[in-house]
Amino acid sequence: MLETDALRLLVTVAETGSFTGAATRLNYTQSAVSRRIAALEQQAGGPLFERLPRGVRLNPVGQALHRHAVDVLERLSRAEQELTVIHAGHGGMLRVGAFATANISLVPKALRRFGHTSPDVEIVSVEGRSGTLMRHLTEGALDLAVVSDYPSGLPSADGITTEVLLEDELLVALRRDHPLAGSGAIGLRDLRDEAWIQDTYGDRPTMLADACARAGFTPRKIIRIAEWTGKFGYAAAGLGVALVPSLAAWAVPAAVTLCRLDDPALRRTVHLALPATPLPAALNLRDALHDTIN
The missing domain is CATH 3.40.190.10 (Periplasmic binding protein-like II)
Structure with missing residues (x-):
């Protein structure tokens, strides 16, 4: 298995053209760079660089691995950026469930308010009966649900917290x-x-x-x-x-x-249901629902 740090080192050596330059940029010692490149070459099955009088350059094998390393590192960088946005509540996907009459006015108005503050969050809406929505929450298929105790009580679900949104005559x-x-x-x-x-x-x-x-x-x-x-x-x-x-x-x-x-x-009583560890975006939508009611 090729480690991410080894791929990052390969790219840095290729960019700087020397082990010394890579060591300076990454705050390594030159001997540490030489050892890690040697270990990477062993994993790759042979040399990756041509040793020159002044520095190094990628050989054909190194060029092939370099292309993949750049792609992997770019993908990881995008993943880190996306996770940062999700943890901040400003991006990613939010799966929202609601029963039918909540989708007539309450939830759409809250989603409109939410969209003004979190325009990059992708909303996936699911409509269903309260019992089904609670089950989807426990299964991890929903991030938030608006549920009701009508007609036969609020369904219970392990690991799900609920709070009252409103009383509905x-x-x-x-x-x-x-x-x-x-x-x-x-x-x-x-x-x-x-x-x-x-x-x-x-x-x-x-x-x-x-x-x-x-x-x-x-x-x-x-x-x-x-x-x-x-x-x-x-x-x-x-x-x-x-x-x-x-x-x-x-x-x-x-x-x-x-x-x-x-x-x-x-x-009937309308409740907001959330998993034990809700997404930040779900908490933002919770606030938008309360603001809509108030």
Whole structure:
């Protein structure tokens, strides 16, 4: 194996044209340079320099190794520069995960703010459910994630730290001409005859089911729609009503109105999740998220 220091010495001797010049530039003794070049020539299988009356010059074998040495040293230099930038939080790649409604406004606004201060950081965005995002963090596939405790609690993950970003109230989406659309805060029991548009969580317990039970009824019908555009479409057509986080308000179409509900428990907590040793760029984005909220 050729050592990096030996390759750097080879290049320096070639540039200065003498062992003495290389020793002076690298703060070595001339005898140390001679020994290290001799060891390198042994590894290379033969002489690398022609010994001249005044100094040395590369022979064909030395020229071949010199080309590779220059390439290796340049690559290492670029790697060191890139690592320095990453450690300073000003470059490299940052893999950011978020659940769907966080990607409507919260995360994009924070990324825009972050981009003004760290324009050379490459952002890779991943959308998914909170449990999946937490798993990706533990696997090292994400550097930061925005997650939620809705619908069934904040997923736990070994080695991941979380902090609260905000409390997100759950509103009800109604067709704009719905009789209750202008009523202010709506009693959940007043919606007992409505069909409810929900995600495709199957039989998992949900916040809506618990709230309806507290209000003394069971939803008469559940319509399973996975995407928010579909939920809004069904609500706009008057086919049902849906719980909508306030984070999603920006994306609600004109044919739908959002109303508050009288159950204070209908809210979720949005968290920021980071690995135990986060990248500096991830900490900078954390600050941008807090600034966006404030």
